[in-house]
Amino acid sequence: xxxxxxxxxxxxxxxxxxxxxxxxxxxxxxxxxxxxxxxxxxxxxxxxxxxxxxxxxxxxxxxxxxxxxxxxxxxxxxxxxxxxxxxxxxxxxxxxxxxxxxxxxxxxxxxxxxxxxxxxxxxxxxxxxxxxxxxxxxxxxxxxxxxxxxxxxxxxxxxxxxxxxxxxxxxxxxxxxxxxxxxxxxxxxxxxxxxxxxxxxxxxxxxxxxxxxxxxxxxxxxxxxxxxxxxxxxxxxxxxxxxxxxxxxxxxxxxxxxxxxxxxxxxxxxxxxxxxxxxxxxxxxxxxxxxxxxxxxxxxxxxxxxxxxxxxxxxxxxxxxxxxxxxxxxxxxxxxxxxxxxxxxxxxxxxxxxxxxxxxxxxxxxxxxxxxxxxxxxxxxxxxxxxxxxxxxxxxxxxxxxxxxxxxxxxxxxxxxxxxxxxxxxxxxxxxxxxxxxxxxxxxxxxxxxxxxxxxxxxxxxxxxxxxxxxxxxxx
Ligand SMILES: *[C@@H]1O[C@H](CO)[C@@H](O)[C@H](O)[C@H]1NC(C)=O
Ligand SMILES: *[C@@H]1O[C@H](CO)[C@@H](O)[C@H](O)[C@H]1NC(C)=O
Ligand SMILES: *[C@@H]1O[C@H](CO)[C@@H](O)[C@H](O)[C@H]1NC(C)=O
Numbered sequence: 001x002x003x004x005x006x007x008x009x010x011x012x013x014x015x016x017x018x019x020x021x022x023x024x025x026x027x028x029x030x031x032x033x034x035x036x037x038x039x040x041x042x043x044x045x046x047x048x049x050x051x052x053x054x055x056x057x058x059x060x061x062x063x064x065x066x067x068x069x070x071x072x073x074x075x076x077x078x079x080x081x082x083x084x085x086x087x088x089x090x091x092x093x094x095x096x097x098x099x100x101x102x103x104x105x106x107x108x109x110x111x112x113x114x115x116x117x118x119x120x121x122x123x124x125x126x127x128x129x130x131x132x133x134x135x136x137x138x139x140x141x142x143x144x145x146x147x148x149x150x151x152x153x154x155x156x157x158x159x160x161x162x163x164x165x166x167x168x169x170x171x172x173x174x175x176x177x178x179x180x181x182x183x184x185x186x187x188x189x190x191x192x193x194x195x196x197x198x199x200x201x202x203x204x205x206x207x208x209x210x211x212x213x214x215x216x217x218x219x220x221x222x223x224x225x226x227x228x229x230x231x232x233x234x235x236x237x238x239x240x241x242x243x244x245x246x247x248x249x250x251x252x253x254x255x256x257x258x259x260x261x262x263x264x265x266x267x268x269x270x271x272x273x274x275x276x277x278x279x280x281x282x283x284x285x286x287x288x289x290x291x292x293x294x295x296x297x298x299x300x301x302x303x304x305x306x307x308x309x310x311x312x313x314x315x316x317x318x319x320x321x322x323x324x325x326x327x328x329x330x331x332x333x334x335x336x337x338x339x340x341x342x343x344x345x346x347x348x349x350x351x352x353x354x355x356x357x358x359x360x361x362x363x364x365x366x367x368x369x370x371x372x373x374x375x376x377x378x379x380x381x382x383x384x385x386x387x388x389x390x391x392x393x394x395x396x397x398x399x400x401x402x403x404x405x406x407x408x409x410x411x412x413x414x415x416x417x418x419x420x421x422x423x424x425x426x427x428x429x430x431x432x433x434x435x436x437x438x439x440x441x442x443x444x445x446x447x448x449x450x451x452x453x454x455x456x457x458x459x460x461x462x463x464x465x466x467x468x469x470x471x472x473x474x475x476x
Contacts, residue, residue, distance in 0.1 A: 034435070044228060050304075051341070056267070057344060093116075132194050137199070197236065206240070239257040288386060295384075310341060311343045312330050334365055377393055390405075390409065391406050432456075432458050437473075440455065442455075
């Protein structure tokens with residue numbers, strides 16, 4: 001953000017409640033009442049989203065990180081850097097750490113000994129104050145159908161049938177032995193000292209990617225939650241991807257998982273960069289849809305959004321998005337209270353990226369949005385639609401504290417949902433009425449560490465494409 005933009009942040013115009021802003025025609029708005037939604041404790045006992053690093057970003061875009069290989073040594077190299085980032089602790093492995101075609105004698109997943117030793121990795125990470133995450137998918141291996149579930153005489157093939165397309169059969173979740181199989185896997189993870197489990201390819205959701213996933217795989221989420229509970233080890237359950245947001249299933253996810261993926265994978269398909277702005281626009285819109293659905297069904301959520309890997313740590317030529325866009329990504333992940341799981345190459349963070357990830361004032365905002373997620377309030381109406389010029393509010397908490405984000409997403413590159421075409425710098429302005437609040441607030445610009453004084457009627461900022469501001473409001 002340039003200082004030109006900060007000085008352009010003009011606030012508190014008039015006492016009428018209507019903010020006169022260039023390019024923004026306003027009639028007296030009939031903004032709907034603000035429904036304040038909060039996050040409460042998750043099913044496995046967490047009060048904030050996971051923060052850490054995951055290997056998928058580099059795995060999907062290996063040209064970003066020359067010489068990298070998905071093995072113990074390279075993961076440790078990344079996560080030793082993670083240990084130096086205040087507030088981040090979870091070092092999570094994506095697909096590829098385990099043996100591909102079969103499990104152990106009881107059909108439980110095994111680590112690929114050529115590249116990983118999971119208990120040793122866990123010990124190393126724990127010695128640095130970090131936590132270990134592993135990746136799994138629903139079902140047992142087709143190769144294991146004749147093996148018996150530990151401490152039973154039930155063969156896996158008695159309770160698991162068909163082929164879901166990931167070399168696994170599909171469990172019949174009504175069978176008690178199926179829970180025992182999940183318990184045995186969670187017990188093994190507990191023995192290895194795993195702290196975080198990413199369960200991918202959950203349905204409904206996980207739109208067809210060439211697999212033959214069952215229409216309703218929500219039983220896997222319930223079974224993993226119960227299995228983690230009975231294991232006695234505190235582990236997070238992160239479910240993926242782009243999960244169904246209808247009421248029935250949203251409630252199941254909310255009761256059983258700690259975070260859920262709101263979008264498909266964020267990556268740049270083997271490019272030498274991590275992500276493109278088009279994909280980021282899609283990720284923001286998917287979060288918007290997610291929180292709008294959540295507002296319909298819940299007064300508080302017990303699950304955090306997972307917007308997928310946070311790809312902001314490396315310089316613009318490696319991240320694939322400009323510095324202003326990187327800041328906008330960080331702002332939206334923080335505003336959402338989403339998992340802050342970095343996908344960047346941590347061995348090459350630039351100064352800008354390091355500040356985005358570790359800025360103390362921004363982390364304080366993340367602690368606030370771990371309790372109050374932001375929701376869209378369209379400039380001029382207070383509506384919830386996708387807009388090129390968007391405003392968001394988190395809270396206010398009973399103390400009067402709130403967080404406001406103003407953004408100009410630039411032209412819709414195809415997946416943003418808002419269809420805007422202007423690449424001009426524009427005023428983005430939100431009155432208190434648009435935001436659904438009343439009174440006088442002291443406003444602070446977080447990234448620029450600038451006090452913007454007491455404001456009585458609204459906030460606005462002149463923003464170029466991809467730019468945004470992150471503001472805290474405290475009742476004056
Ligand atoms: C399981 O056992 C049956 C019966 O012995 C055999 O026909 C089948 O090939 C076995 N399947 C696997 C995957 O080992
Ligand atoms: C990212 O990854 C998914 C599969 O994991 C793929 O379908 C998608 O096309 C990829 N690329 C982009 C630009 O999102
Ligand atoms: C960006 O960072 C990469 C390492 O991630 C480095 O090789 C490259 O020289 C940097 N480019 C610029 C323009 O600073």
